[in-house]
Each structure stands twice: as structure tokens, then as C-alpha cells.
Amino acid sequence: MMTCKEILESLSSYVDADLKKEIVVEMERHIGKCSECRAEFDTLTMTLKLYKHVDDTPVPSDCHDRLIKVLKLEKMKAKPTDASSDGTPEV
């Protein structure tokens, strides 16, 4: 039998469907009966739903223009030599 503390510790994995089936079954049984754990689950789920609804922040047009300008300058600088060692991760 999982305790409320154990349920809480597993909630995040539960939300991500990252648990073994038998643990999921036990958690669902517990959450179905325990109002506190149910509230923990509901509020966590709602929190994550809210963040999923956050829109991207558009790049302001002047900021975009400055980016393009900076990249153009870089291209002009890069033409004669090829610089590629500035700590950018190699993947």
C-alpha cells in the first residue's frame, strides 16, 4: 500500500506516464479514495495545463531588425576567415 507521501513523490512521474502499470493502478486506487491526494493531483495537473497555454513571446520588430543587422555584420567579418571556436557545443 502506497502512503500519501509516496503518492506525492510519484505524482510527477504519474503525470508523465512514466511509471509501471502496477504502480499506476495502485496510485489511481489511492487517489480515487483520498481527497488530499486527489487535490494534489488536480492542482498539479492544472498547473501544468496553465503553463502549456502560455504563448510564445513574439520578437519585437526593432529587436528582429537588430538581430539581422548583427548577423549581416558577422557574415561580412566571417567572409575572409572561418571562425568556429567560441565554445559552441559540438553535436
Add this chain to the structure above:
Amino acid sequence: MTQDVKSLSDEKLVELAQADDERAFEELVGRYETKVYSLSIKMLRNPQDAEDVLQDTFLRAYRGLKSFKGNSTFSTWIYRITANSALMKLRKKQLPTVSIEDADERDAPINIPDWAPGPVEQLLNQETREAMQDAIESLPAEFGQVFVLRDVEGLSNADVAEILDLSVAAVKSRLHRARLKVRNRLMHFFNDSRSRGPMGARP
């Protein structure tokens, strides 16, 4: 070369950009600048800092493109550069880092509402949005980054691990703590929503 770059995959654009096709790189910038800026704003909150990170990210991408070998996707790579750049910015500002153990409020009594999930739109007003951003800011930086990449940007645990150079287990552990802490910060909105009744209507 008259190919329409808009119809090409990231992979193909990278290949062309590596062969000095400037339009291909410009298309990649166009595709990802909003994502990069948006992630930077969420991590740093300050538009000037976000702009610095935006420029830094694409400069690094431009300079490092030839060393990009395609072992991960371009999007993971660009996120990784963004996260690294934002992280450096945060460190320079020497924002206070609080141990998650110290910052953890889980042992404090929580007034848990008997609350059932409702429409998200009901809760998502300006005040909530600000509180959501504050909640992220209240997290120690390492936890905030995991939360933003995973739960705001919707990346997988594996991608977040790669971007932040962490193990997947470390991502999951940080994410769990971050989620509970963020949820605790927003709890009063859920209480308020419940007391206002359906659709947030005040009596």
C-alpha cells in the same frame, strides 16, 4: 540555386547553410527566433537580456554551424545554445541561488482545496500569468530551466537532459521538485477560482 527554402526541412537547411547558402541560414533564423526569444524571456524575464541572448545564440549558431554534425536535431542544438547563453547571463548577474532543500516548502502546511479541474481559460488572466512567471522566478535557476524547457516549452526529458548536460534522472528529480513548488505558489489562484464559482463570476 532557386529552391524555395520555406519548403525545406531543418536538416536540409542546415546542410545548405553549412555550404554557405545564406538564405538557408536566414530561414533557420526565421523559424527559430521566436522560440529562442521566448525561451530567453521566460528564463531571464528582462527584454534587454533576452535580446542579448537572442543575438548571442544566433551568432554562436552561425559561427558553429560547420561543426554541427547532426547527431541531434537543429532545434535541440539551438535550444542548447540558448539555454547556455541564458545561464551565463544569469551567472553574470549573480542571482542568488537557493538550495532547493532550503527553498522547499513542502513541509509547510498547505491549504489544499477540494478543487476540481475546470477550463484553463477561466484562470488564465493577466494576474495569473504574472504569478506564473513569478513562480518560475522563485525557483533556483537550475530548477527553473528544467521546468521552462520541459513544461513550458514541452521538450522531452531526454532533450532537456541533453540541452542542460544532465542525466535524465537528474532532470526528472529537479522537475518533480520544481513542479510541486510552482504548484504551491499558484495554489491561491485555484482557491480563488473555486470561491468565485463557475467561469470566475463574482456574485
